[in-house]
Amino acid sequence: DGGITQSPKYLFRKEGQNVTLSCEQNLNHDAMYWYRQDPGQGLRLIYYSQIVNDFQKGDIAEGYSVSREKKESFPLTVTSAQKNPTAFYLCASSMSEGQYSNQPQHFGDGTRLSIL
Amino acid sequence: QKEVEQDPGPLSVPEGAIVSLNCTYSNSAFQYFMWYRQYSRKGPELLMYTYSSGNKEDGRFTAQVDKSSKYISLFIRDSQPSDSATYLCAMSLYFGNEKLTFGTGTRLTIIP
Numbered sequence: 001d002g003g004i005t006q007s008p009k010y011l012f013r014k015e016g017q018n019v020t021l022s023c024e025q026n027l028n029h030d031a032m033y034w035y036r037q038d039p040g041q042g043l044r045l046i047y048y049s050q051i052v053n054d055f056q057k058g059d060i061a062e063g064y065s066v067s068r069e070k071k072e073s074f075p076l077t078v079t080s081a082q083k084n085p086t087a088f089y090l091c092a093s094s095m096s097e098g099q100y101s102n103q104p105q106h107f108g109d110g111t112r113l114s115i116l
Numbered sequence: 117q118k119e120v121e122q123d124p125g126p127l128s129v130p131e132g133a134i135v136s137l138n139c140t141y142s143n144s145a146f147q148y149f150m151w152y153r154q155y156s157r158k159g160p161e162l163l164m165y166t167y168s169s170g171n172k173e174d175g176r177f178t179a180q181v182d183k184s185s186k187y188i189s190l191f192i193r194d195s196q197p198s199d200s201a202t203y204l205c206a207m208s209l210y211f212g213n214e215k216l217t218f219g220t221g222t223r224l225t226i227i228p
Binding site for chain 1: 122124152221
């Protein structure tokens with residue numbers, strides 16, 4: 001079945017540690033996104049990528065980094081510079097055939113990150 | 117003021133009732149509107165999306181957009197316990213824009 005796989009489901013970070021969240025999709029989607037979800041707030045965009053080897057900052061990119069070496073994969077690293085990393089992280093993907101042709105975004109089941 | 121306002125609830129209704137979920141927004145340039153359903157500890161699942169004003173129906177679900185009032189609604193008919201979830205509205209400036217602006221979500225419980 002096609003879909004978006006996020007791993008791990010739960011992750012714990014120690015102070016000063018970088019952690020990497022995995023996102024893989026087999027939908028042949030061009031565009032991939034990372035969001036953060038906090039209680040009482042809407043989803044906020046961290047980074048997005050419309051094509052391999054290219055990505056752009058979203059609204060809250062500070063303290064995060066990404067790479068897009070393969071179409072199927074878009075890992076997110078939460079660095080020690082992110083002072084409030086506890087949240088539910090969601091990866092999404094969509095078809096993209098140009099600036100005005102994206103299809104709706106579809107989401108994975110998230111990774112919950114907590115601080116030890 | 118947030119760009120998208122959504123009543124967080126919680127909202128509890130008896131099984132079989134009609135549910136109305138709403139969002140208001142401030143940016144009149146939004147043209148593309150979506151509703152997502154999110155079960156606990158899961159990712160959002162796309163329910164419906166519409167372009168500009170008007171209605172769209174899919175089974176028990178109807179999405180309405182009133183751009184003149186900057187108001188969107190999702191109606192659920194014959195509500196079922198399986199509809200219990202958090203419902204998120206989202207919108208973007210133009211079709212295909214990568215930046216979605218989300219509401220905070222409304223938590224809905226259908227009581228058997």
